[in-house]
Amino acid sequence: MIQDVVWSISIILMGALALVFIWVATGARAAIANYGPVIDSAYRLRVWLFGAALIVLIGTNYKTLGELPYINTLPPLPAAAVQPVQVVAQQWMWTITPNTFKVGQTAEFQVSSKDVNHGFGLYDPEFRIVAEVQAMPGYTNVLRYTFKEPGTYQVLCLEYCGVAHHAMQAQIKVTDH
């Protein structure tokens, strides 16, 4: 899952950066009298680091911005290929119609709210988030998702909405073909 990739990359980069700080901190006591050459070397290294950072920045943004979840950036699908789903949030319940699907079916959740801000968080049967979108009064946010495995999916509220926020949950059933 993308979360595992993000965790792995983040912890490696965070650890590497921490090691650099530890290395410099533990070596600080050994003094180099002439600071000038240190600065010159550091500036040269920084140019290389800037170049590397720019390549990573451009590459990652180019790759990730090509696959956005927003409905206006997704290719249109024939009406028969999409199941529209009405999702209405209110303190502290979800009304989801329909709420049963088949594996491989593409749903377009039309998410709105009757009162305050909520967050429609779709959890797969392993209880990991696979998609989410905000539910706002006055707006209908459309989230497209294709179910990949059978089981019971959970819908959790992912925007704090008051004292029963944690209890605002619903279920979606997904069956085999």
Added chain:
Amino acid sequence: MTMAATAGRSAISPRAAVLSYLAVSGIVLLLMMLFGLTMRLAQAQWISVSPDFFYVVMTMHGAGMVGIAGLCSAAVMWHFVRRHVPVSTAVFLTNLVFFLIGAVLILGSGFIGGFGAAWTFLFPLPAHSMGLWSVNAAAAYLVGLIFIGVGFLLLHLDIARGILSVYGGLGAALGVKQAFGLTDKAGPPPAVTASTMALIANILGILVGAAVLIISLVNLYVPSFTFNALAAKNLIYYFGHTFINVTIYMAVIAVYEILPIYAHRAWKTNWAFYLAWVLSTVFVLTVYTHHLLMDFAMPTWTLVAGQIISWLSGLPVLLVTAFGTLTVVYRSGLRWNPAAALVFLGVAGWAIGVIPAIADGTIAVNSVMHNTQWVPGHFHTYLLLGMIAMVLGFMTYLTNPQPRYGFAWLGYWLYLGGGVVFVLAFLLAGSVSVPRRYAVHVAQWLPYDRMGSIGAAFAIVGVLILIVRFFVGMRAAASAQDPSG
């Protein structure tokens, strides 16, 4: 260029005023950390707390931490910028008074009125309590925030007045000409550049925040007066993001000023330094849409910009401030003491926290990690182990005229060790989709909560030691000379 502060009509010396800020900050910081620990213990099911009380504590923790972050980092900024421009001690103390009035109102709204709409008070939640808090309780909270905002507005305006009187313009004080190679003249001192950035961003942010606070207040008493929820969210995050982000940029002045003293090396302010600050000013004012990546109704270009600016905003932090810190310390002969170690840690925490923050600012990642515990994971990394470390370093530096380091070193290592465990527990939990802001957790989330609770407890003991040491040293420091001479 060095200039004494104008004492104004204040009978309190500038140094005592700074110490007052830090004393209030230290006490409130500890109290808010205990609120945070309460939440983690409740989620870990090691203590029993009702959900309505949990969310009150959560609201107080959020508002209190954001407020105290502003207060203590403003003390750092004011202490150093007053060496270069005339500022008013009376205005500085007025901000503290406004803060305390606001804090009383906010604490009353929560612990007397039961207000628990989170510190972000997302419109129209304050008016939708479902009977759990009154309109007056919500109003007390919003008015409390307005008091705090007005205090900071006065402070930044006074610093702006001082800066303009010396440098003639905000561009000159920011070092715009130096940034773009338009002059060979030496640029302004780092404290002036950082203070200029802070005042530009915060004055705009506070005015936007005041607008949405007034809108929310009117809505409380006149429900027929409504406002677009998405527009309100934009205003709230513009204000909230800017205010909390600026706290780091104010606190980092401590690094620029303190580390060179102990490393016996000057902090080089070349064109890259000023360019980083000019760009950071732009980024801080434009990056807030990364809080709205799951608001699909937003114009798509604003969200794409939010991602790109999130990535870009990491560059000045990593390649100028973090890199500069490493360069100043590298084989400098520095003999570590807690003050130097804390400000050094502050830069490390900030730089390291940028990595999970940038990840979260990526739309594809945000689609599965928005409002999970990944978010408190990354912001506690650069606030608890970043900004707060810089301020604790400043507090140690100010109040250590006769160094007795053993006690402080114990606090340092407990704070660092506990803090690392604490933030890693959040990040781990976020990676397995544990939502943030949940009073009740399911059994499979408990290991992360318990790991976080243990880390938080150690971090609190560490900070307690550092703050006790600060109070012990404060009496001597109040009459002592500035350690930097």
